[in-house]
Amino acid sequence: MPKSITDLETLVSGLDADDRRRFDRLYRFTAGEARILPPKAMEDWIAKAFAYLAPTREQVLSAIRRQKIVHVVNQVTGQGTLFNAVRALRPIEAKSDSDLVKEIEAARGKCAFCRPMELTPENTFGRIGQKTCANVAAYDGWHGLVIFEEHSPLHFRTDAFTVAEVADLLATARTWAEKVYGEDREARYFFLMWNCLWKAAASIIHGHAQMVVAREFPYAKIERLRRDALAYRKAHKSNYFEDLVRVHDTLGLAARWGNVTALAHLTPIKEKELVLVADRFDEADLAAGIHRALKVYAALDVTSYNLAVYMPPLGPTDPAWEGFPVLVHLVDRGSPEAKTVDVGAMELYTSSVVSSDPFALAAALNGNAERDADC
Ligand SMILES: [Zn+2]
Numbered sequence: 051m052p053k054s055i056t057d058l059e060t061l062v063s064g065l066d067a068d069d070r071r072r073f074d075r076l077y078r079f080t081a082g083e084a085r086i087l088p089p090k091a092m093e094d095w096i097a098k099a100f101a102y103l104a105p106t107r108e109q110v111l112s113a114i115r116r117q118k119i120v121h122v123v124n125q126v127t128g129q130g131t132l133f134n135a136v137r138a139l140r141p142i143e144a145k146s147d148s149d150l151v152k153e154i155e156a157a158r159g160k161c162a163f164c165r166p167m168e169l170t171p172e173n174t175f176g177r178i179g180q181k182t183c184a185n186v187a188a189y190d191g192w193h194g195l196v197i198f199e200e201h202s203p204l205h206f207r208t209d210a211f212t213v214a215e216v217a218d219l220l221a222t223a224r225t226w227a228e229k230v231y232g233e234d235r236e237a238r239y240f241f242l243m244w245n246c247l248w249k250a251a252a253s254i255i256h257g258h259a260q261m262v263v264a265r266e267f268p269y270a271k272i273e274r275l276r277r278d279a280l281a282y283r284k285a286h287k288s289n290y291f292e293d294l295v296r297v298h299d300t301l302g303l304a305a306r307w308g309n310v311t312a313l314a315h316l317t318p319i320k321e322k323e324l325v326l327v328a329d330r331f332d333e334a335d336l337a338a339g340i341h342r343a344l345k346v347y348a349a350l351d352v353t354s355y356n357l358a359v360y361m362p363p364l365g366p367t368d369p370a371w372e373g374f375p376v377l378v379h380l381v382d383r384g385s386p387e388a389k390t391v392d393v394g395a396m397e398l399y400t401s402s403v404v405s406s407d408p409f410a411l412a413a414a415l416n417g418n419a420e421r422d423a424d425c
Pocket of ligand 1: 164
């Protein structure tokens with residue numbers, strides 16, 4: 051039987067004493083159930099709508115009457131996620147994305163990013179290799195974009211997508227950030243992101259990543275994480291990020307890809323969240339790790355996602371950031387055809403509600419590794 055988030059209690063109770071102590075320092079969780087009492091008139095609809103849950107009508111109805119809920123909280127960072135096993139067991143629906151492809155292709159060659167030199171603004175220091183531009187409506191004082199050569203944001207789902215393209219993106223973004231820091235020594239807090247398609251808040255279809263650099267103090271969520279990790283180190287004499295990797299590893303939620311570790315996050319912010327951990331931004335395996343993570347997403351039929359890179363500040367080594375690695379977060383933002391957004395009051399103000407199972411994601415991370423190993 052494949053492992054599932056509903057097995058967390060069993061898995062945690064099977065940890066040895068050291069691993070258990072480490073898990074308990076980081077996480078709290080509770081496994082319970084939601085009891086649902088559907089009226090007779092609803093039963094036919096339930097049996098049909100949730101038929102994938104079990105082979106018989108009676109089994110489907112009982113799975114709906116008693117739904118397993120797992121609530122996990124990271125005590126160090128305050129991140130929390132509610133998993134619903136009924137939702138987690140939903141099969142991946144293979145939908146036709148022909149309308150999406152049509153919409154993307156209709157803009158090919160006509161969009162501003164297909165002609166960036168004519169139709170996009172530049173930063174005060176110019177462009178990096180004709181690949182970057184300034185954001186016409188900036189988020190912050192320093193804001194730039196890397197425009198991908200390929201128009202389609204679904205390029206990552208094709209065999210033409212290469213590690214070299216990701217390496218070029220990382221190098222271009224870093225050169226852009228160094229230019230910013232060269233002009234403005236207060237601008238040290240570099241953040242790189244890649245919003246793919248409108249469900250992930252991209253307003254332009256053409257594939258692109260974005261860079262911002264905060265002045266004087268870091269972006270709030272990154273600073274929060276730095277402080278939480280520092281408090282953890284003071285309290286437990288242990289590096290928070292190393293323990294995060296270790297806990298995921300002991301539960302079977304990690305995959306080692308060269309010098310990069312991929313985690314199927316135990317408190318995902320939303321569906322299928324992955325966290326890649328590397329020592330440095332210029333780590334040679336980082337591009338390959340991001341490429342591989344996107345290939346896993348493609349295999350899981352993800353179309354729209356956010357990618358976000360946390361790292362220590364630009365400039366000379368800052369002791370306040372000692373032990374803070376490079377973290378690449380990836381999160382699936384759902385089908386572009388869905389009318390609802392994937393975050394509501396729960397996500398904004400309490401805990402994330404997630405239907406994908408991190409253990410299924412971990413199997414995809416490791417499954418891919420095995421397939422590659424066979425080649
Ligand atoms: Zn274009």
